[in-house]
Amino acid sequence: MINSDEFSKRLQKVIDFYGExxxxxxEKIGVQRSSISHILSGRNKPSLDFVMKVLSTFPEVELYWLLNGKGNFPAESKKVNSPDLFSNPSEPISKLSNPQETPSNQIPNQILNTDESKQIERIVIFYTDGSFKNFENAK
Structure with missing residues (x-):
């Protein structure tokens, strides 16, 4: 059985982590404001639908951690070691990518060479099997 008090603390930690x-x-997970309030206060227990919405919206949240407090948050296993795509935006993608990849799998240089006053914060690539790769700008 889920401990509502502990769950609400973990949910608050997720909300705080994302600065929400x-x-x-x-709004982001698609539930009414009162649902969050009732869960945080311990009045209501979270539904399966609620938990699934949190997990699908915030992939760094692990199911086992959210429900039982065991594991890590943010999830370490979902972080991907990747090349630093942000260190030199004028460097061609082909130098950062696996040279055996076909050009159709590469990000065109036009995407990286946008307005110089803007910087790319994060690129997330979602695959059809539900996995993803997260490329973050190391500031």
């Missing part, structure tokens, strides 16, 4: 308010968090 309860209102903005509820």
């Amino acid at each position: 308010s309860a209102s903005s968090f509820s």
Whole structure:
């Protein structure tokens, strides 16, 4: 059985980690603001639908950690060691990619050479099997 008090603490940790308010968090996962409030206060227990919405919106949250407090948050296993795509945006992608990849799998240089006043913060690539790769700008 899930411990509602401990679950609400972990949910609050997720909300704080992403710098969200309860209102903005509820909008992102697609639930009513009152649902978040009731879960955080311990009045209601989270539904399976609620938990699944959190997991699908925030892939760094592990199911076992969210429900039982065991494991890590943010999830270490989902972080991908990847080349630093942000260190030199004018460097061709082909130098950063596996040379055996076909050009159709490479990100065109036009995407990286955008307005110089803007910097890319993060690129997430989602695969059809549900996995993803996360490339973050090391600031």
